[in-house]
Amino acid sequence: MPLFEMLSLVLLLALAWLWFDSIKVRDIAVRAAQHACAADDLQFLDATVSIARLRLARDEDGRLLLRRTYTFEYSDTGNNRRPGSIDMLGADVIMVNVGLRIVSSD
Numbered sequence: 001m002p003l004f005e006m007l008s009l010v011l012l013l014a015l016a017w018l019w020f021d022s023i024k025v026r027d028i029a030v031r032a033a034q035h036a037c038a039a040d041d042l043q044f045l046d047a048t049v050s051i052a053r054l055r056l057a058r059d060e061d062g063r064l065l066l067r068r069t070y071t072f073e074y075s076d077t078g079n080n081r082r083p084g085s086i087d088m089l090g091a092d093v094i095m096v097n098v099g100l101r102i103v104s105s106d
Helices: 003-039
Strands: 043-058 064-075 082-089 092-097 102-104
Touching: 003 043, 003 064, 003 082, 003 092, 043 082
Parallel strands: none
Antiparallel strands: 043 064, 064 082, 082 092, 092 102
């Protein structure tokens, strides 16, 4: 197999892994946002999160992981929209910000 074809195949596999991993982490972020909103008696709007930032970061053990920041909207009165965010390091929730309070996993 020529070098170009091998590199292309590796790149496609890496993109497929990123896509599947992102779906898994996004589902974890949605559940974290739902839980944070329920804990503060807030309404989690649209039942989804959207990626706002993607970068590399190191965990406590020095491993290089993807750090993702997701945004979502919630309502405290039922007739407004407020922004919230979730920081994820790998598949771990680092911080959930619902404006009223910030929950950190530290």
